[in-house]
Every structure is written in C-alpha cells, then in structure tokens.
Amino acid sequence: MSRILEGKNAVITGARQGIGRAIAEAYAENGCGLWVCSRTDDEAFRKDMKELSEKYGVDIRTIFFDMMKEDEIKSAAKEILGSKIPVDILVNNAGATCRSLFQMTSMKTLRDVFEVDFFGPYLFTQLLLRAMMKCSSASIINIVSTAGLDANAGRSAYGSAKAALACFTRVLSAELGTKNIRVNAIAPGVTQTSLLTYDEEQLAEIVADSAQGVIGQPEDIAGSALFLASDSSSFVTGQIIRVDGFVL
Amino acid sequence: MTNLEKYNKAFMEALGITEDKLAGLEYNTIPEWDSVGHMQLIAAIEDAFDIMIDTDDIIDLSSYEKGKELIAKYEVEL
Numbered sequence: 001m002s003r004i005l006e007g008k009n010a011v012i013t014g015a016r017q018g019i020g021r022a023i024a025e026a027y028a029e030n031g032c033g034l035w036v037c038s039r040t041d042d043e044a045f046r047k048d049m050k051e052l053s054e055k056y057g058v059d060i061r062t063i064f065f066d067m068m069k070e071d072e073i074k075s076a077a078k079e080i081l082g083s084k085i086p087v088d089i090l091v092n093n094a095g096a097t098c099r100s101l102f103q104m105t106s107m108k109t110l111r112d113v114f115e116v117d118f119f120g121p122y123l124f125t126q127l128l129l130r131a132m133m134k135c136s137s138a139s140i141i142n143i144v145s146t147a148g149l150d151a152n153a154g155r156s157a158y159g160s161a162k163a164a165l166a167c168f169t170r171v172l173s174a175e176l177g178t179k180n181i182r183v184n185a186i187a188p189g190v191t192q193t194s195l196l197t198y199d200e201e202q203l204a205e206i207v208a209d210s211a212q213g214v215i216g217q218p219e220d221i222a223g224s225a226l227f228l229a230s231d232s233s234s235f236v237t238g239q240i241i242r243v244d245g246f247v248l
Numbered sequence: 249m250t251n252l253e254k255y256n257k258a259f260m261e262a263l264g265i266t267e268d269k270l271a272g273l274e275y276n277t278i279p280e281w282d283s284v285g286h287m288q289l290i291a292a293i294e295d296a297f298d299i300m301i302d303t304d305d306i307i308d309l310s311s312y313e314k315g316k317e318l319i320a321k322y323e324v325e326l
Contacts, residue, residue, distance in 0.1 A: 078300055126303060130291040179284055 003031030004230045009085050011035040011128060013067070013121070014094030016045050018193030019143060022218035023091055023225045024049070028056040030226060035080055035087075037063050037094065067094050067120030068112065077127035087131040089229045092121035092165070093143040097195045098158045110157045117161035122168060132181055140176075141228050142169045142185040143221070146244050149187055162187075166240050173238035182237035184228045189244020191216040212245035220245075251297070252326045255319070258292035259312060273312040297324045 010027050014020035015036035024036050036049055041064040053060040063079060065072035080087065096116035098109060125140060132138040147155045148162025166185050173183035190198065190206050192215055198206065207213055224243050227233050249257070259270055263280040275281055281289070290306050293299075293315070299322040301309070309315045316326050 074303070081300055123303070129287055130294065133287055133291055175283060 003029070004226070004232070005089075006031030008088040008229070009033040009035070010089035010091060010229065011037065011080060011087055012091040012093060013037040013124065014143075015049075018195065019188065019191060019218045019221045020091070020093040021048075022222035023093065024060075025052060026219070026222040026226045027089070027229065028052050028058050028060065030230075031056070031058060032089070032229070033059040033085065035061050035063055035085075037065065037076065039066050039094070040064060067096075067124075068115045070123060073120060073123050074127065077124060080128065081131050086135050087128050087138070088135050089139050089141070090125060090128055090132065091141045091143065091225060091229075092125065094120070095143065095145075095162075095195070096158075097197060099154045099197050100157070101154055102156045105157050110160075113157040114161045114164070117158070118164045118168070121165060125172070129176075129181075133179060137180040137231075137234070138182070139229050139233075140169075140172065140181065140183040141225055142166070142183070143225075144169070144185045144187045144240065146187045146189045146242060146247070149240065149242070169240065170238050177237055182228075182233070184233070184237060185240045186221060186224050186228070187240055187242045187244070188221045189216055189242070189247055191218060191221060193218060206247070209248050210245045211248055214245060216243065216245060251324055254296040255293070255316065255326055258296045259289065259315075262289040262292035270312050275310045293319065297322065299324065 005027055010032050012020055012024050012034060015024045016038040024034055027034060038045055046062055049060045049062055063076050065076040067073065094116065096113050098113045121142065142165050144166045145162040147159040148166050152159065169183050169185040176183060190196065203215060207215060221243050224241055228236065256267060256270055260267060263285050265280060275286060290301055294301055297319065305318050309318055
C-alpha cells in the first residue's frame with residue numbers, strides 16, 4: 001500500500017500522548033517527516049519518537065514548548081523555520097480541558113484555557129504560515145471538540161475556547177483558500193485519552209446516547225487527520241468535521 | 249545584488265508588481281498587497297536576507313518605506 005504522505009512534513013503539537021500521539025503514528029506510517037511538539041522534555045517521549053522514526057523510516061524531530069508562553073512558542077517556531085524543512089501540514093492538537101460550571105469558573109481558569117486552546121495555536125499558526133505558503137499545497141488541521149459545537153453544561157471555558165478555534169478555522173480557510181492552503185478542524189467527541197474527565201457512570205450515559213455505542217479511540221481521530229492532511233481531501237476546506245460516533 | 253535590490257525584488261516578486269510602483273507603496277492600497285500578499289512579502293524578505301521577522305514587526309510593516317526601517321533592526325543595511 002502506498003504511503004500517502006510520502007515526502008511531506010508535518011508539525012504536530014501535543015504529540016506526547018492521546019490523539020496527538022496517534023496522529024504522529026498515522027502520519028509516520030504514511031511516510032511523513034515530523035516535528036513532534038510537547039510541553040515538557042523527557043527521555044520517554046524522545047525514546048518513543050525515536051522508535052517510531054525507526055519503525056517507519058521517517059525523520060522525527062522533537063521540540064518542547066509551553067503553549068501558555070509566547071516566548072517559547074516563538075522560539076519553537078524559529079527552530080522549525082530555521083531548519084528550512086518545508087512545513088506541509090500543521091496539526092494544532094495541544095489543548096487543555098476544563099469542566100466546571102460557569103459560576104465556578106474563575107477568570108484565571110478561563111484565560112488559561114484560552115491561552116492553550118486558542119491564543120497559543122493562533123500565534124503558532126501565524127508564525128509557521130510563512131513556511132507553509134512556500135509549499136505548493138498545505139493543510140492546517142485544528143483539533144477542536146464537540147464541546148465547542150454543542151452547549152454542554154460545565155463547558156463554558158473549554159467549549160468557548162474550542163468554538164473560537166473552530167471559527168478561526170473557517171476564517172483562515174477563507175483567507176488562504178486561493179493560496180492552496182486548506183484549513184479544517186476535527187471535533188472529536190468523547191475520546192479515550194488522559195484528558196477524559198468523565199466518571200464511569202457519565203461515560204455509560206454517553207455510550208448509551210451514541211449511535212455506535214462506544215467512545216472514540218485516539219486512532220479514530222487520527223484517521224480523519226490523515227485524510228485531511230492528504231491530497232485525498234484536496235477540495236475540502238473550512239470544514240469542522242465531527243468525529244464522535246454520532247451522539248444522538 | 250545590493251541589499252536594496254534584494255529588498256525591491258522581494259516586493260516585486262511577492263506582490264507581482266513593477267519597480268515603479270514601490271516608492272510610497274502602502275499596505276492594502278493595491279489589491280496585491282492584501283493580508284495574504286503580506287505573508288508572501290514577509291516570506292520573501294525573510295528568504296532574501298535569511299532573517300526571521302518578529303510578529304510585531306510583521307504587523308508594523310505597513311509600507312515600502314517602513315519596511316526599510318524595520319529590517320535595519322535585523323542588521324540588514326540597505
């Protein structure tokens with residue numbers, strides 16, 4: 001089977017685990033060189049990425065920065081741009097979750113969530129865009145959330161930040177369409193990752209309301225991210241794709 | 249090629265305009281220099297001088313003349 005991202009390079013934030021890690025593997029398996037980003041440096045992550053690199057025969061570079069720190073985001077972008085490696089694909093996956101009722105959500109919490117889920121990806125995209133504009137075609141994929149599309153209690157901060165990122169996706173797609181840069185978002189439903197904040201009873205209710213009767217796995221999201229990164233989606237832009245097993 | 253010639257070339261190639269349009273040129277006064285053209289221009293200037301322009305300077309680069317002042321910060325003498 002051909003590797004559909006052969007010759008391309010992607011930057012993936014939040015690649016240490018969960019959805020980001022699954023996307024990194026899906027891309028590597030399909031021949032894509034990677035910049036994998038994580039907040040903190042540790043040997044386990046480097047080792048994991050080294051093994052992925054050897055397994056699929058692609059270049060994988062690790063880079064560490066905090067989405068809440070503008071200077072670190074700029075330094076990371078400088079390192080990526082300075083490498084002169086083309087950036088064909090950007091996946092803004094890093095995120096912070098929050099579940100608390102409106103009256104229990106402090107302004108600090110709200111600002112922190114927006115820093116990681118919206119302002120950070122906004123700046124990072126702004127910085128990397130100059131490299132993406134040099135590619136004959138490019139794809140930006142923002143990982144939003146069904147929480148940003150649906151009105152669920154307890155999601156005023158997280159849902160609002162993800163809604164902002166979804167709106168940004170559509171605006172950017174309008175601005176960049178003629179430059180052959182596609183911008184799409186994936187809105188995962190409840191997905192089995194370390195960010196999952198539901199207890200067993202709540203999960204059982206969600207599963208009961210799902211057409212497929214299961215919660216999503218990171219690999220389910222990675223499949224859609226692979227499609228949006230590839231030329232198979234060359235006429236798809238400005239879309240927010242729900243990947244949630246159809247919650248009824 | 250002098251640095252000024254490189255600077256002019258970046259404008260002409262990124263925006264698809266001729267040299268006679270450069271003097272007095274300002275952002276958003278011609279269709280070619282819109283927000284997308286601006287990013288192409290930034291990329292072209294960065295490539296020409298092997299620099300990385302800060303976000304604040306990208307926003308401040310509002311004219312052909314202003315750009316000359318800004319890139320001096322990156323030790324590029326025109």
